[in-house]
Amino acid sequence: MRQGRMQQCRIRRWRWAIPGQRKGGKATAATALPELDDIAWYAHAEEAETASFWRMARRLPGLVREALATAWAAAPGLTVLALALNIAAGVATTTALLAITDVTRELFSSGPTWDRVSASLPSLILLAAVTAAKGALGIGSGWAQQRLEPLVLAEVDRGFYALAVAVPRTAFDDDRFADRMEAANDRGSRAQVDLVRHTVDFVTAVVTVAAVAAALAVIHPVLIPLLFAAALPAGWAAVRSARLMYVSNRSRVARRRRLWMVQWLMDSRWTADDLRYHQAGPWLLGQHGAMLGAETGADLAVIRKQTVTRAVGQALSGLAVAGVYGILLWMLAAGTVPLAVAAAAVVALGQGSSAMANLLVAVNEIYTDGLYAADRREFDALAAERIAAQPHLADPAPGGGAEPLPVPEVIEVRDVSFRYPGKDTDALTGVSVTIRRGETVALVGENGSGKTTLMKLLAGLYTPTSGQILWDGVDITRIDPARWRPHVSVIAQQVQRWPFTAARSIALGRAETPVDRSRLERAARDAGALAMIEGFDHGWEQLLDRQYRDGTDLSGGQWQRLASARGLYRDEGGLLLADEPSSALDARAEAALFDTLRARSGTAATVLISHRLQGVVHADAIAVLEDGKLIELGPHRGLLAAGGAYAELWNLQARSYAV
Numbered sequence: 010m011r012q013g014r015m016q017q018c019r020i021r022r023w024r025w026a027i028p029g030q031r032k033g034g035k036a037t038a039a040t041a042l043p044e045l046d047d048i049a050w051y052a053h054a055e056e057a058e059t060a061s062f063w064r065m066a067r068r069l070p071g072l073v074r075e076a077l078a079t080a081w082a083a084a085p086g087l088t089v090l091a092l093a094l095n096i097a098a099g100v101a102t103t104t105a106l107l108a109i110t111d112v113t114r115e116l117f118s119s120g121p122t123w124d125r126v127s128a129s130l131p132s133l134i135l136l137a138a139v140t141a142a143k144g145a146l147g148i149g150s151g152w153a154q155q156r157l158e159p160l161v162l163a164e165v166d167r168g169f170y171a172l173a174v175a176v177p178r179t180a181f182d183d184d185r186f187a188d189r190m191e192a193a194n195d196r197g198s199r200a201q202v203d204l205v206r207h208t209v210d211f212v213t214a215v216v217t218v219a220a221v222a223a224a225l226a227v228i229h230p231v232l233i234p235l236l237f238a239a240a241l242p243a244g245w246a247a248v249r250s251a252r253l254m255y256v257s258n259r260s261r262v263a264r265r266r267r268l269w270m271v272q273w274l275m276d277s278r279w280t281a282d283d284l285r286y287h288q289a290g291p292w293l294l295g296q297h298g299a300m301l302g303a304e305t306g307a308d309l310a311v312i313r314k315q316t317v318t319r320a321v322g323q324a325l326s327g328l329a330v331a332g333v334y335g336i337l338l339w340m341l342a343a344g345t346v347p348l349a350v351a352a353a354a355v356v357a358l359g360q361g362s363s364a365m366a367n368l369l370v371a372v373n374e375i376y377t378d379g380l381y382a383a384d385r386r387e388f389d390a391l392a393a394e395r396i397a398a399q400p401h402l403a404d405p406a407p408g409g410g411a412e413p414l415p416v417p418e419v420i421e422v423r424d425v426s427f428r429y430p431g432k433d434t435d436a437l438t439g440v441s442v443t444i445r446r447g448e449t450v451a452l453v454g455e456n457g458s459g460k461t462t463l464m465k466l467l468a469g470l471y472t473p474t475s476g477q478i479l480w481d482g483v484d485i486t487r488i489d490p491a492r493w494r495p496h497v498s499v500i501a502q503q504v505q506r507w508p509f510t511a512a513r514s515i516a517l518g519r520a521e522t523p524v525d526r527s528r529l530e531r532a533a534r535d536a537g538a539l540a541m542i543e544g545f546d547h548g549w550e551q552l553l554d555r556q557y558r559d560g561t562d563l564s565g566g567q568w569q570r571l572a573s574a575r576g577l578y579r580d581e582g583g584l585l586l587a588d589e590p591s592s593a594l595d596a597r598a599e600a601a602l603f604d605t606l607r608a609r610s611g612t613a614a615t616v617l618i619s620h621r622l623q624g625v626v627h628a629d630a631i632a633v634l635e636d637g638k639l640i641e642l643g644p645h646r647g648l649l650a651a652g653g654a655y656a657e658l659w660n661l662q663a664r665s666y667a668v
């Protein structure tokens with residue numbers, strides 16, 4: 010789970026920005042962090058705080074069913090075994106209690122001592138046998154239960170990550186989605202495992218209480234309500250304490266996400282350089298301290314409330330136990346129960362009240378697990394909703410079909426606008442561009458003008474807010490990406506440093522197909538990465554993660570060469586999207602990469618984003634973007650002659666090269 014969090018942090022680290030403020034040289038952490046207050050949106054909080062025991066009891070059958078279904082899906086045989094062994098242990102409990110009753114009855118009867126002892130002997134032998142059997146059954150059920158848990162956890166984790174990789178990209182721009190993902194990942198998934206464990210505990214406790222109640226019914230039926238009365242206050246206290254903790258935990262999710270992220274920023278190798286260059290450690294410590302302070306405050310508040318609850322519970326519990334034994338004494342004095350039966354009843358009530366407390370705790374645990382598990386279910390539902398809302402599923406193109414689309418001859422961006430979720434301005438407005446097979450279209454423009462956004466739309470990462478992206482007249486946003494994405498390869502601006510071997514890092518470009526060595530070498534050569542890889546201590550098998558044995562790190566430009574190789578390895582001659590592919594490359598590597606991209610000319614479609622305009626002069630068309638709008642479109646010479654924005658940018662760059 011921590012690994013998952015770290016990954017999240019890594020993915021988002023470049024977007025990380027706390028609006029820090031300084032006052033008298035010190036970070037004013039309290040004003041800098043938006044998530045110091047507990048969040049209030051959580052829908053289950055009120056339910057959790059106000060749920061009565063009866064509401065919990067009503068939800069119990071559904072939760073037990075859910076737990077059994079989860080356990081059954083993970084390991085049906087073990088599920089049955091764990092339940093069967095617990096039920097058998099319950100039967101042994103009843104038998105043992107009845108044997109104790111017989112033993113006491115014989116021992117307290119009249120007659121010579123030796124006769125009474127020998128009369129009780131068969132029951133004593135039975136008692137010894139069932140006690141041994143109960144022990145063996147307990148060991149067996151514990152074994153089954155312990156084996157069940159990792160299997161359930163594996164199943165639950167698999168489901169979580171299957172959804173995490175399937176949700177559309179937009180989900181990761183949504184802070185509420187992130188909160189729910191965190192809640193699901195932090196406790197929600199684990200709660201499903203706990204739900205199974207506590208359900209087995211619950212079955213065990215029910216069987217034990219039923220066993221004791223059965224024995225009490227034989228001893229004296231009046232004792233049964235006493236069994237319940239003695240355990241109620243402790244049960245109430247346990248239920249309320251757990252509920253208080255749940256509500257507190259749940260309202261702190263966003264702050265914890267921030268806390269973990271700041272911790273990761275301070276102890277990670279990825280941020281170690283920048284942190285020291287800028288002496289950012291004290292500021293981060295300030296942020297960390299502020300969040301820790303808020304967390305500690307919340308912990309102390311919940312501990313205070315829990316202690317008060319437990320104290321009230323203990324006091325009531327003491328009164329209840331005194332009352333139960335008082336009634337038993339009164340029955341003894343009134344002659345309602347003989348001494349032998351009263352002695353057996355004391356043993357049975359002792360066992361019964363601990364079983365009853367276990368039962369109440371199990372009910373409460375199941376209810377609490379149910380609340381946490383609801384976080385996971387909510388995430389599952391939200392993720393499924395996001396997946397289902399993708400246009401190719403919600404509004405598929407008529408005609409359907411499952412066969413792959415052919416390599417497109419003409420890709421048309423038609424009047425496309427796009428607004429990032431939650432933003433109030435468009436990143437792209439009414440953009441229209443045509444990309445033909447065999448042509449290169451370059452996107453240029455100032456920072457933030459919308460180039461990468463357009464590229465992400467072409468890659469299908471986002472769906473246009475309006476307008477269409479057509480492949481030979483077919484709107485690809487309404488077609489299953491599995492049918493067309495194999496024709497799209499990307500060299501992204503944000504170089505992903507995959508912590509795998511050099512071979513795997515490139516082969517990820519076609520992750521689902523077996524590694525093709527000659528293709529790998531070709532891609533590496535075309536990206537100017539072959540000599541570098543062959544020079545590694547372990548060649549293609551060189552691990553590219555310094556945090557593991559024999560791992561190494563690369564320079565920024567070397568990482569970028571690998572990223573280019575990954576995109577080229579994927580390339581099938583369809584659409585290649587290259588976003589600033591040479592920003593970190595030296596002059597020789599840049600020239601080699603542009604030669605490779607130019608070689609696609611005449612056969613494949615290329616979209617190239619570059620701030621270095623020398624790299625785009627050969628493009629068939631150059632699209633100039635400004636504030637998300639297409640302001641110029643044409644070949645290099647035409648745009649220069651027009652003397653517009655492109656010509657201005659070109660002249661600026663040319664001037665900086667003039668001696």
Ligand SMILES: Nc1ncnc2c1ncn2[C@@H]1O[C@H](COP(=O)(O)OP(=O)(O)OP(=O)(O)O)[C@@H](O)[C@H]1O
Pocket residue numbers: 182429430432436454455456457458459460461462463502
């Ligand atoms: N995930 C996102 N959520 C919200 N806004 C975003 C997101 N990504 C980019 N933007 C915004 O969209 C606009 C266009 O960004 P984009 O990355 O497309 O610019 P660009 O032209 O590629 O810039 P650069 O030359 O700096 O790479 C910018 O205002 C940016 O802040």
